Amino acid sequence: MSSYHVNEKGFYGDFGGAYIPEMLYPNVEELRQNYLEITAQDDFKKEFDQLLKDYVGRPTPLYFASRLSEKYNTKIYLKREDLCHTGAHKINNTIGQILLAKRLGKNRIIAETGAGQHGVATATVCALMGIQCVVYMGELDIKRQSPNVARMKMLGAEVRSALSGSKTLKDATNEAIRDWINNPVDTHYIIGSVVGPHPYPDMVARFQAVISEECKVQLMETEGRDYPDHVIACVGGGSNAAGIYYHYLDDPRVNIIAVEAAGKGIDSGESAATSALGKEGIIHGSKTLLMQTPDGQITEPYSISAGLDYPGVGPMHAHLYRSQRAEFVSVPDQEAMDWGLMLSQMEGIIPAIETSHAFAVLDARKFEPNDVLLFNCSGRGDKDLQTYIDYFKL
Amino acid sequence: MNRIQSVLEQDRKLLSVYFTAGFPNLNDTVSILTQLQDAGVDMIELGLPFSDPLADGPTIQESSTKALKNGMSTDKLFEQLKDVRKNIHIPLIVMGYFNPMMQYGVERFCQKCQEVGIDGLIIPDLPVDEYHNNYQELFKKYGLLNMFLITPQTSDERIRFIDSVSEGFIYMVSSAATTGAQSSFGEKQTAYFKRIGAMNLNAKLLVGFGISNAETYHAATKYSKGAIIGSAFIKHLEKTGADNASAFVTQIR
Numbered sequence: 001m002s003s004y005h006v007n008e009k010g011f012y013g014d015f016g017g018a019y020i021p022e023m024l025y026p027n028v029e030e031l032r033q034n035y036l037e038i039t040a041q042d043d044f045k046k047e048f049d050q051l052l053k054d055y056v057g058r059p060t061p062l063y064f065a066s067r068l069s070e071k072y073n074t075k076i077y078l079k080r081e082d083l084c085h086t087g088a089h090k091i092n093n094t095i096g097q098i099l100l101a102k103r104l105g106k107n108r109i110i111a112e113t114g115a116g117q118h119g120v121a122t123a124t125v126c127a128l129m130g131i132q133c134v135v136y137m138g139e140l141d142i143k144r145q146s147p148n149v150a151r152m153k154m155l156g157a158e159v160r161s162a163l164s165g166s167k168t169l170k171d172a173t174n175e176a177i178r179d180w181i182n183n184p185v186d187t188h189y190i191i192g193s194v195v196g197p198h199p200y201p202d203m204v205a206r207f208q209a210v211i212s213e214e215c216k217v218q219l220m221e222t223e224g225r226d227y228p229d230h231v232i233a234c235v236g237g238g239s240n241a242a243g244i245y246y247h248y249l250d251d252p253r254v255n256i257i258a259v260e261a262a263g264k265g266i267d268s269g270e271s272a273a274t275s276a277l278g279k280e281g282i283i284h285g286s287k288t289l290l291m292q293t294p295d296g297q298i299t300e301p302y303s304i305s306a307g308l309d310y311p312g313v314g315p316m317h318a319h320l321y322r323s324q325r326a327e328f329v330s331v332p333d334q335e336a337m338d339w340g341l342m343l344s345q346m347e348g349i350i351p352a353i354e355t356s357h358a359f360a361v362l363d364a365r366k367f368e369p370n371d372v373l374l375f376n377c378s379g380r381g382d383k384d385l386q387t388y389i390d391y392f393k394l
Numbered sequence: 395m396n397r398i399q400s401v402l403e404q405d406r407k408l409l410s411v412y413f414t415a416g417f418p419n420l421n422d423t424v425s426i427l428t429q430l431q432d433a434g435v436d437m438i439e440l441g442l443p444f445s446d447p448l449a450d451g452p453t454i455q456e457s458s459t460k461a462l463k464n465g466m467s468t469d470k471l472f473e474q475l476k477d478v479r480k481n482i483h484i485p486l487i488v489m490g491y492f493n494p495m496m497q498y499g500v501e502r503f504c505q506k507c508q509e510v511g512i513d514g515l516i517i518p519d520l521p522v523d524e525y526h527n528n529y530q531e532l533f534k535k536y537g538l539l540n541m542f543l544i545t546p547q548t549s550d551e552r553i554r555f556i557d558s559v560s561e562g563f564i565y566m567v568s569s570a571a572t573t574g575a576q577s578s579f580g581e582k583q584t585a586y587f588k589r590i591g592a593m594n595l596n597a598k599l600l601v602g603f604g605i606s607n608a609e610t611y612h613a614a615t616k617y618s619k620g621a622i623i624g625s626a627f628i629k630h631l632e633k634t635g636a637d638n639a640s641a642f643v644t645q646i647r
Contacts, residue, residue, distance in 0.1 A: 019492060021449040021518040022543040023567060025552075164455050165445060177448050184547050184570045282493045282519065283446070295467045296497030297445040 004249040004316070004325055006205075010198025011287075013323060015315035018197035020285040023181040027189070028285075030104065032199045038103050039096070039206065051095050052210060055128070056085045058092075060211075062218035063377075067346045074367040077228070078377040079215055079244060082351065088379030089208060089240045090121035094190055096207030098125040101188035108132045108187040112176040114141055114169030115306035116148025117352075117379060118192030123157035133157040136175040138168035145306060148383060166300045169310055173284050193237025194314035197285030201242075201314050208243025215374060216247055228374035230367065232257040234357040236272070236308035238317045240378035249325075256326035257365075258317060259358045261303035265332055272301035273330035274313040275321045283312040289321065304333040304387065305353035307379075331360040337391050340381060352379035353387060397485040397513045398539050398562045401436050402598045408620025409611070409647060410437035410600060411627050412489060414457040415474070416466025417443075422636040423474045431484050433643035439516060439622065442471060442490030449518040451574035453625040457632075468498045472506045479511035487541065489516040500529065504536040514539035514562050522552075526559050541565050546586045553593065560597040566590060566618060568604040574625030579604065579613045587617035611646050 010016050010032075018028055038044055052058040060080045069076045081089035094111075101109060109126050111133070113119030119135040126133035135152055139161045142149055152159050165171040173196075180189045194201040194208075216226040231248055233241035235258045248254040263271035271277060278289035283298060290312035291299045303309040313321075320326035340356040343349050351359075355378045367373060381388065388394065401408060411430055415423050423440070430438055443458035443466050450458070471488075478486070488507060495503045495517065507515070515538055520529070522542050533540050539562035544553050546569060556564060568583055569575075583604075590599060601614035602622035614621040623646065630642040 017524070019519045019521060019524070022522075022548060023449060023545050023570065023572075025521070026545075026547040026549075164452065165459065170446065174446055174448055178451070178572045181449065182571050182575060279497070281496055282491075284448075285519070292493070292497065294497065295469075296494035297462060298493070299445075 004320060004323070006198070006202040006316070012315045012319035014280070015286070015288045015318040016198055016201060017287050018285055019282045019287060020197045021181070023184070024177070024197070024285070027180060027184050028197050031203070034104060035100060035199050035203050038100055044099060044103065047099055048096060052092065056091050056095065057083060058210065059214040059218070060084060062215060062222065064222065065347050071346070072362050072367065073369050075370070075372045077219070077372065077374050078349070079211060079374065081211060081240065081376060081378045082349065082355070082380035086117070086121050086124050087382060088117045088121070088352065089211060089243060089376070090118045090192060091124065092210055092243065093192065093204050093207040093239060094118070094121040094125045097188070097190045098129055098131070101190070102129065104188060106186060106188040108134070108183065109190055110134045110136065110176050110179050110187055111190045111192060112136050112169065112172040113192065114138070114172065114309065115383065116141070116145040116152070117307060117383065119157070119159070120148050120151045120155070122190050122192070123152040123155035126157060127155045134179065135159050136162050136172040136179070138162045138166070138172045140167045141169065141172070141306060145383070168300065170298060177284065193239040193310070194242040194316055195237045195284055195286060195310070195312060201286065201316055204239055205242040205246055205316060208239050209246035211240070211243035211376065212245065212247040215244065219372070219374070223372055227251055227254050228372040230255045230257055230371060231374045232259065232358050232361055233376040234259045234308060234354050234378065235313060235317055236261070236310045236354065237312070238314040240376050242314060242316055244374065244376040256320060257361055258320065258326050258328050259361055260328060260330045261305060261308035261336070261357055262330035262332040263302040263304070266330060270302035272303040272309045274301070274311065275328040276330055278313065286312070286315050288312050288315045288318040304337065305357065307352065307354040308357065329361050329364055331357045331364070335360040335363070340388060341392065349377065350381035351377060352381050353384045355379050396537065396539055396562070398437065398487070401485055402563060402619065407615040408436040408600065409643070410439060410620060410622040411435050411643070412439040412441060412622060412624035413627055413631065414441040414443055414454060414461050415471050416461030416464045417457040417628070418460065418631055418636055420464040420466060421474070423471070424478060426636055426639050427478065427482050429639035430643065431482055433640035435484065435643055436620065437485045437487065439487045439489045439624070442468065442488055442494060444491040444494055447491060449572060451572040451625060453574040453628050457628045468494055468503070472510055475510040485513045486511065487514045487516055488512050492517050492520045501532055504532055504538055507538055508536040512538065514541055516541045516565060518543060522556050522559060530559065543567050544590070546570060550593065553590070553595070557595040557597050562597070563600045563619065564595065564597045565622065566599045566601045568601055568614065571603055573603055575604070579610060587614070591617045608646055
């Protein structure tokens, strides 16, 4: 049977690998050689599980959204990652990576962040462990996401402004990689999504896999079977999606739906729908689908949600797309914003704008009354309040 | 024999200079090549600009951004180099990231390189294993040598492997850094240069990253075949414009 998980060479089908400068090779190789062994150790698993339970607040609830289910005449479940400490699923990964970094003897952490959620989750675990933390953030994003910048500073992290290129997430990632090149021995780089050179996409997916692991148990309790008919998540780089798909990747009974940000529309020139607009290429050390000029220069994506405007997509998702294992849908800003309001007023949950995108699939596509739909409610909307206020003139 | 191999055979220390094609102005490329050759430079690395140059520091990154803004592209570069071999006789290496080459088509890219008279490539984000498994034959077919980087963190075993697939020189990165980050060499670097020198590799070594003046050039070439200057030359071009390239070379040696 073919598998949608990573192979031993670090590839998902045609995608993945480690296209990195030699200066990064020792760091990435050290990780590759150790991540499976360390994360399989009993003391690692014990500490990871304990922190997820006592510190993050896991397991997160699986919530049956009854009003929404009634309106759409189908069965809708929300995996409440928005209830995690720091407000999104991002912390599952940062907890895992900080424990790994400690075991690799690292005493300095670097990270990139776009909207600031991963930056906050990284600053949080560094404070928890008493480890020095530097977060790279595009100069433009620092201006757009000031509450998260303040959070990181309050948590003791240093926020460095990425001034190069387009001054957003991709440039913050470039700067973090350069920092790692300059500090190869004492520093661990906590990447926030299922992107970057192997083993990052697989490692981050494994740390996020706790999401679908819990869903299996929770669905068994409520539905008497441990799988949904459809599993649905938004995809920027794709970490929340990787986490909720993980244990269903090779289960043909489960239809996988990935929702990308269409921004102002696929053909508007201001979009982040990588599957529709991207071509195979290399970004941040990974062969994947990415948005670029015909000449191979990486372009700047657009979405109203800062967490979805990454010009690439994780190699796992590129493979799910090309192999047609997953259905890819793209949702424009306006529909996502409307769903932010809809979820707030029908279920009393104010979602992150990233998360809102996923729900728009309910309008885009028909589901059967007996279908079990599993949505990743990946983050809460507090960080987006200003955008919601401006948009709806609240 | 490839021009790179011929110059590596010569009994003297080599100076190789890097600059970004299309910088400071779009059409400066051939003029800068000519000036560098006239000033006695042994080899030139021509940077194909990329939007996201991971291995480069701010100086080269900014020059790349500027060059792209000026309108530099893969096609444009080949067009500028169409007649370059009428006047330029020293080895020419294209240094660029892999994505633009992939989009151009790797074989088509190699073919074009051969057509205009490029002797070799440096592609920082094409790993040696990937090259060895998928591209070595192709590069050979078009007479292109591929140069690899090593750093102070590269293991001896890996250096031996890189040496075994290298037909040109090995690019010895002076320290754990992006380009343009260092200003002088300390004992650490010297020890590293000596260690690699003592490995008696088949390929000749050229030191790069952190060479900015006569002092660092001489320190680097004491233990190697030559040295590569990039960021310092870009800074010079930025300050004095595209017509004073030779002044930079004469202050180095």
